[in-house]
Amino acid sequence: MRQPIKQLKTKKTEVITLATACKMLGISEATGKNWLRLGKLSAKDTETGKLIYKHEVEKLLLSLKKDGSNVLKSRRNKTALKGRELYVNYVSRESPNHAAVALLVNGFTGSTTAITALLCESFLQLLVDAKRIKTNCTKQYFKAYLEGTLDADIYDWLLLELMDKTSRNTLLSASKKLPSFTLHFVPFEDTLGLIYLSLMELSKRRQSGRYYTPQSLTDTAVETLQVSRGRVFLDPCCGSGNFLLRLLRRGARVEDLYGCDLDGFSVTLARINFVLSGNCSDKDTLQDHLLKCDTITCRSLPQVDVVLGNPPWGSCDDEKVVSRYARTLICAEKKRPCFADLFVERSLNLLKDGGIVQFVLPEALLNVASHETIRAFITEHARVRSVRYLGEVFHAVQCPSVILTLEKTSFSNASGDVIVNVGDSNYIVRRQRKGADFNFKVTDQEALVLDKMDDLEHCVKLKGHAKFALGIVTGSNNDSIFKEKIEGAEPVLRGLDIEPFKINPPDSFIKYEEGAFQQVAPMELYRAKEKLVYRFIAKYPIVAVDTHGMLTLNSCNLLVPEFKDLSATYLAAVLNSSAVRFYFEKKFHTIKILRSLLEEVPVPVASKEDHMYIEFLVEELKEADEVASKEIIKKIDRKIAEIYGLGKRALKLISQV
Template sequence: MSEEIINSFKTAEILGISQASIRNWLRHGYLQPVDREGKHFLRAEVLKLKADLSSGKIDRLRSRANKARAEKKFLPVEYLRDEKNLFQLSRLSEFINSEGIDVRMALLVLALNLFSRNGDLQKSELTEIILLRSQDFSRKAVYAELQKLWKEIPEEVKRLTSQEALDVIFKYPLPQERDVLGLIYQSLMREGRKASLGSYFTPPAIVDRMVRENFAPGQKVLDPCCGTGQFLLACADYLQEPEGLFGLDIDWIAVWIARINLLLKFPQDFSPNILVLNPLKDLARDQGEHGKFYGSFDLVITNPPWGAGLEKDVAVKLNAEFPGIISSESFAAFLLVSLELLRDGGRLSFVLPEAILNIRKYAALRKHLVENWRIRKIECLGKRFKNVFSSAIRLELEKAKPCAGQLVLIKRNGQEYQIAQQRFLNNKWYVFDVYLNEQDERILNKVYQVKHLTLKDNADWALGIVTGDNRKFLQAKPLEGYEPIYRGLDVTAFKLKKPSAYIRFEPELMQQVAPLERYRAKEKLIYKFISKRPVFAYDDRGSLTLNSANILIPKLDYPLKVILGLFNSSLYAFIYRKKFHTLKILRGDLEQLPLPLWDKEVLEQIASLVDQILQGNDRFPALDDYILDQFGFTSEEKKYIRFFVQAD
């Protein structure tokens, strides 16, 4: 049982997290897979991680554990327009929870509270208003919306809910917020439900900026994942009439709130264009009224679900519409479908996970975007969502073929610069290397213009050993018959540290073992798997490694110690971060690093400096400077490279 392998779905179930969290934890090294694809794990390791989380041993992750099944509720502070309102709204949310009031009933009475303030109600006492008689409302549309929710509340809930508690909600002094109902609904939703839906509301500052920079009165606008309508409300700030605002969502309560919000925003008696509808499943070009959505919108703007997967029938439908492009991620599907809903020249503005820029599984999607749409802007937003580990970006596209010399505006860390859209097509896997500004590109060009080799098809590689049960096979001290085995944490630049574990190596008992000759090679390089930058150590003792430390054995006429010096240098740390921007050291990325074909004397000097470092001499500054000099970098360029590496 201790060696049982489980898939990612079972792992998510045990840890109580979503599939998106599985991918994030892999990216940051908290989970170690037994396969390259990151889809299978050792049950024993997963159970140990769960125990560490439960005990508080891993404090940083504990707040995220069980997210997908959690009972925890919170008020989304990032969704407040004014944080001074936090206390007032938190008290209301806590009151609703403590009184055990049904969410639907609480939202209905809160809506009545809001409509009572703008003159829509003809009565002032809740005992009369709650009867929901049409003559008590100034607008038929308001009455109709309230009736919809009233009919969804079970009679038993209506009968047993405390009238006194409802009166408190009805008279509660609600603060001035654009979406009070959405805030309360968000706070009353279980955190696990939001994780499973992949739905987290967008901070108002981001919403306002996206609308301000893309929307103009008279446009027809769609939010295909509208939630409670925050993007539509931001557009409404510029409008006198609501007709051009459209929203779709699968959460019927969120749709109801969005409709109520627009009725609160506009005085007209109208039925909002917001529907309970899944655009991935329910839209088709030949489907009557909904078919008219295609090619009709001036702006599609949203923050789509990130972590939600696709239902089987939806995946089949979308694969037929977008063969070879669609992935299993809902946000990618929303992006593709939304582009089809734009008119020619229309714009799309999405908040998306940063992973879309460089993860290999989205290569076909990136290629499709680069070849068929104008990429107007990519803005790096950082980690902007509470309880969501992923960084976010803002992607803006125009429905038009890219023109020659098409430039993309990049915004990150307070900087703005433009890069050629065509550059993405030239990158492996069509990576959107937005972290390279003009100066970075000049530096990388200097490096790659030097005649060079690469490790592609020129090396043997090996993953570290997966024992199947580290507690069973590993010892903290050397016992008779045991030998050192190195983890990623034992790998430092140039040298291995004192081993933190020992093993009796019986490969037939292990879960996964590379060919023995890879571990026992006369010379090899061992590198950290989880790291921002390459960290390589030299080994000539035939040492074993665990799967957090992998192995490289060059198979080309190029000095191994020169590779060791290059890969540990500031310059190659800079290259790796700028080109790949990942927290894993991946073989496919290492195979793209250049091995310059310098004169024999230069290679011998680098190897000599590396030897001195291995002997314990502090020669890294000299080595680092020597490598930079070989590429002809100026003192300012050197300073720039080192400043980035030290600050990163």
């Protein structure tokens, strides 16, 4: 059992790698490096790099926990948040167990042994409520079982699996301390899974990339799959069996369902769920069909027709495991491969032509560069049949998701209609896509507009024609940023100070001192006579021209254009236009305005007359009221669209974004 930090005794000379220290603290390595710079951690220089003193890491972690510090809680997609909470959306809120488990989890402070006892008690409660076993007991079923006054009958072997190697005496002691609660049997509901994943530490769930699938989402994922006798399904990362339960609900036979998972405890819960469903209680059948194994390397998996599920989304950090995976998987031939990529490749390899893979996956797999290898593999070995964009559907996880359906084929670059669902909108993508084109949020009509912008003959790009710079990273805004101007301080721009064509008066001030901050750009870029400043956190460019040489924070980045014939004002007009907003939102699906994305935008070269006209309109904006400003911006939009060669129909299309 994991010891509390305060009980650990580490020699003050013991050192660990930065990666290990970051895992202990639940932070990224980038944050760890920043903490080294700030002196929050001390390191020892060695031939192999910096090593961290372990006792300092333990001391820091303990102090953060004691102080209730927000340092580890404020990060997006936080991996360091500790503790337990109800996995709110996992089962229906209408379930009688939802409120019961919420109360249970809210006040539960037990150890791993206590969790085991709790799950055993829950299993027995569900068996009794489903009338699978008879007893005269009215409460504390697991205590009665351990004391020999309750007979689990044919389900005894499952309790023994749950108990694993924990001694009966230890469990009996834990069972006596369990809080009072009552569960009800709900057919095909993963009640035990809800308890288990709610009591797992949040940090463990997020660091492993395991986002358990809500019942409503599993129903959505399986509703399009044909269930028939002899059609065999496999969930290669089945957890407690949620997807397979929903297939049972739709009439699938146990003989046609297989699942496997590395987490043996979850597989036991899946077996229990099959028993509770009333479809099977045979030990041999359940152990043959629900396997405790590594799907990626297991050689005894059956031939199946459909692979479905929600694979883990985290990265594989174990070099030995990656090396083992790389023997058979292309996606494992790089450092820290993504499990989602590995599972997609492995699943396609398991299938014969015509077989289906239907996974819940991070939307990033379709458009982020780090997933390029799996997209190339899909292009070579499958065709995309459908994509359902889900948005952020996982509890407390800010990561858009999709349901991706693939059909295995022996034809490279196989094409065909792709059914797409985005919110309330459904459409079919019929265009001949390039191999790397997995952007299904773009309709065929929208793709024509993007192609026209990309193929524009008279255009330039910012790459090689601008100097980019990040805003100042202070290391601690609380210590470095002032709300009032003090002696020696000057205004500094934040992202929210920037609006299209306009810089609002800043309400933040900074005292610039050489070497006092974590990261700064060369001063001549901040002080440039004319530069573009733009919000870093945004879905599309929001740009203004600064002619006062102002400093910026890292929420407000900048670029100094170096074109001979295109002014900063004209560039701001292009980047603020509906056309570029459309280009960004349809092509990049970002929430960060990265330099690499800005450098991809085709900037149309205007005639001298059009260039002057745009500058004239932008100048008019400075004195215009709100109503007049809207009309001027419409004129700028129409003129920029015209320069791009886009007609009225295209302008109408892009203005709807």
